[in-house]
Structure formats: C-alpha cells, structure tokens
Amino acid sequence: MSQPATKVSLTGIKPTGEPHLGNLIGAIRPALDLAEQYQSIYFIADYHALTTEREPELLRHYSRAVAATWLAVGLDPDRTIFYRQSDVPEIFELTWIMACVTGKGLMNRAHAYKAARDRNVEAGEEPDTGVNMGLFNYPILMAVDILAMESDVVPVGKDQVQHVEYAADIAGSFNYLYGDRYSFTIPEAIIPDTEGAHTLPGLDGRKMSKSYGNTIPLFLPEAQLKKLVRKIPTDSTPVEAPKDPDSSSVFAILSQFAPDDTVAETRKRLEEGGLGWGELKNQLFEVLNERLAPLRERYETLMEPGSELDDVLADGARRARERAGRVLRQVRTAVGIEPER
Numbered sequence: 001m002s003q004p005a006t007k008v009s010l011t012g013i014k015p016t017g018e019p020h021l022g023n024l025i026g027a028i029r030p031a032l033d034l035a036e037q038y039q040s041i042y043f044i045a046d047y048h049a050l051t052t053e054r055e056p057e058l059l060r061h062y063s064r065a066v067a068a069t070w071l072a073v074g075l076d077p078d079r080t081i082f083y084r085q086s087d088v089p090e091i092f093e094l095t096w097i098m099a100c101v102t103g104k105g106l107m108n109r110a111h112a113y114k115a116a117r118d119r120n121v122e123a124g125e126e127p128d129t130g131v132n133m134g135l136f137n138y139p140i141l142m143a144v145d146i147l148a149m150e151s152d153v154v155p156v157g158k159d160q161v162q163h164v165e166y167a168a169d170i171a172g173s174f175n176y177l178y179g180d181r182y183s184f185t186i187p188e189a190i191i192p193d194t195e196g197a198h199t200l201p202g203l204d205g206r207k208m209s210k211s212y213g214n215t216i217p218l219f220l221p222e223a224q225l226k227k228l229v230r231k232i233p234t235d236s237t238p239v240e241a242p243k244d245p246d247s248s249s250v251f252a253i254l255s256q257f258a259p260d261d262t263v264a265e266t267r268k269r270l271e272e273g274g275l276g277w278g279e280l281k282n283q284l285f286e287v288l289n290e291r292l293a294p295l296r297e298r299y300e301t302l303m304e305p306g307s308e309l310d311d312v313l314a315d316g317a318r319r320a321r322e323r324a325g326r327v328l329r330q331v332r333t334a335v336g337i338e339p340e341r
C-alpha cells in the first residue's frame with residue numbers, strides 16, 4: 001500500500017439493486033473521498049445480499065453491476081483493496097469462531113432482527129416468521145468482515161452504526177477470552193458527510209432510495225435517462241412566474257451535478273421567472289448525460305464477460321485472502337484448533 005502507517009478504513013457494499021444517482025452522491029463519492037486519508041478496503045458483500053435476494057440471476061447481476069460501478073466512477077484498485085466477500089473463504093471460517101464467542105442475547109437485540117419480529121407480532125404472526133438464520137447471523141458476518149481485515153474505522157450510514165458497535169463488542173469478547181494470545185483491533189464507525197446536501201430527492205420528491213422505488217439508475221441508456229428526468233414531479237407554476245429553487249427536486253439534483261456558476265445562474269433565472277420546468281428538465285438531462293456518458297462507457301466495458309473487472313477482483317481477492325489468512329492463522333492457534341507455534 002502507498003501509505004503503510006495510515007489507519008485502515010473498510011466498508012462493504014451490499015449488492016441488492018441497480019446503482020443509482022442517490023448512491024453516487026450519498027455513498028460512493030463520500031467513500032472515495034475518504035480513501036484519500038486512509039488505507040482503504042472496499043468489498044462487495046454478496047453473501048450478505050443472499051439473506052434477502054432469492055433470484056440467482058439478479059444476485060449475479062447486482063454483484064457485478066455494483067463492482068463495475070465503483071470502478072467506473074473512480075475507485076483506484078491500485079490504492080485500495082477491492083474484492084468480493086465470497087472470494088475470501090477465511091471470512092466464513094472466522095465467522096464460526098466468532099459466533100462461538102458471541103452471546104445470543106446480543107443478536108436478539110439487533111435492530112434489523114428486532115424490527116422483523118415487531119412487524120410479525122404486529123401482523124399477528126409468529127415472531128420469527130420469515131426470519132432466516134442468515135438474517136439472524138448477519139451482524140456476526142459483518143463483524144468478521146471488519147475484524148478479519150484489522151480495520152480501524154468503518155464508514156457507514158447511520159443505520160449501520162449498531163452493526164459496527166456489535167463488531168467492537170464481539171472483538172471485545174474474543175479479546176477478553178484469548179487476548180493474551182491474539183487481540184483484534186477494535187473498530188469504530190465513522191459517518192461521512194451527513195449534511196442534507198448529500199441526500200438526493202428521487203422521482204417522487206422523497207429521498208432517492210431503492211426501497212421507495214423512486215431511483216434514477218446511473219447507467220441508463222440516454223433515451224431512458226431523458227424519460228426518467230421528465231418524470232421528476234414539478235408544480236404547475238407557469239413559465240413566466242418566479243419559482244423557489246429550494247423546493248424543486250429538479251434543481252436539487254442539478255445542484256449536485258452542474259458546475260457552481262451554472263447552478264448560480266439557474267437559481268437566478270428561476271427566482272426571476274421565465275425559466276419553465278420543461279426547460280429546467282432539459283438542462284438537467286444535458287448536465288447528467290454529459291457527466292455520465294464517459295462513466296457509462298467505462299461501466300459497459302467492465303460489464304462485458306471476461307473484462308478487466310475479473311482481473312481486478314481476482315487480484316483484490318488475493319490480497320484480501322493474504323490479510324485475512326494472517327489473522328485467521330493466529331486466531332486458530334489462539335483458540336486451540338492449531339497447535340501452538
């Protein structure tokens with residue numbers, strides 16, 4: 001790595017949907033900016049996605065699409081370790097070991113699991129209806145993702161902070177029992193840039209999110225991109241009337257993608273009146289398309305079977321396995337599976 005003395009930052013990306021504009025602004029960009037300060041490790045959490053994704057073709061597609069997206073928008077595989085979780089078997093062996101030092105009570109209290117139970121009880125069902133053991137064990141696998149790579153910090157959204165605290169907790173249990181033989185690094189969550197400026201409105205004005213079904217996918221063909229931009233809701237203020245830029249979704253998206261002077265100029269024209277929503281949407285489409293076209297091309301090349309993507313992931317897996325293998329060997333010895341060396 002280029003900065004051996006710096007702290008290690010790791011984050012996992014669950015491939016459960018088509019990457020969209022909101023992901024780029026809210027997650028990918030901030031994560032890539034962080035890569036400047038840390039030794040960065042990114043991975044595709046495909047076995048986490050398996051807890052909910054039952055379509056093999058979709059799981060395959062999303063895993064590849066998400067990996068290709070991160071590379072297309074600028075992840076530098078020479079400066080970061082970038083791999084697929086499923087390519088690192090050491091993680092799964094370590095998951096068993098860590099499950100053996102994790103209290104079941106801790107898992108019972110995990111937000112995602114508790115929410116599933118609450119929903120069931122509310123609906124008059126058995127509390128564990130539809131809950132698979134993958135969902136229940138999810139926090140342990142995530143803890144191991146973090147611990148196997150000896151991560152110092154984990155940049156995540158607010159909803160994932162508890163998981164990182166669990167990782168610290170589970171590491172603590174292990175260290176308490178075996179700390180004289182091997183000690184895990186205790187990780188810490190960091191929440192990159194939570195300013196409102198970095199949440200993008202979607203096609204219905206609510207936060208752009210896969211769970212609302214209101215996203216604009218990043219790499220749509222031009223014609224479809226144009227069609228979706230047209231769908232962003234606006235009010236019926238006539239062309240000539242002054243408009244409030246700050247209550248417009250179209251303007252909010254434009255602000256994230258257009259150069260500052262264009263944004264300022266557009267703001268002025270809206271406030272003065274004379275700029276209609278139709279024209280503003282055309283402008284947004286042009287701005288988006290200009291920014292995305294070169295990335296789209298790179299993405300499409302990466303998505304081809306046997307592309308450079310496969311080489312990048314193979315190399316990432318090799319480096320990740322080396323790192324996790326070093327940890328696993330020490331842990332196996334510490335717990336008494338391997339003879340003392």
Ligand code: TRP
Pocket residue numbers: 010011012013014045048141142145146154155156160163
């Ligand atoms: N649970 C995370 C999410 O849903 C994805 C994830 C899996 C992750 N393993 C991780 C994030 C390790 C950070 C570190 O977004």
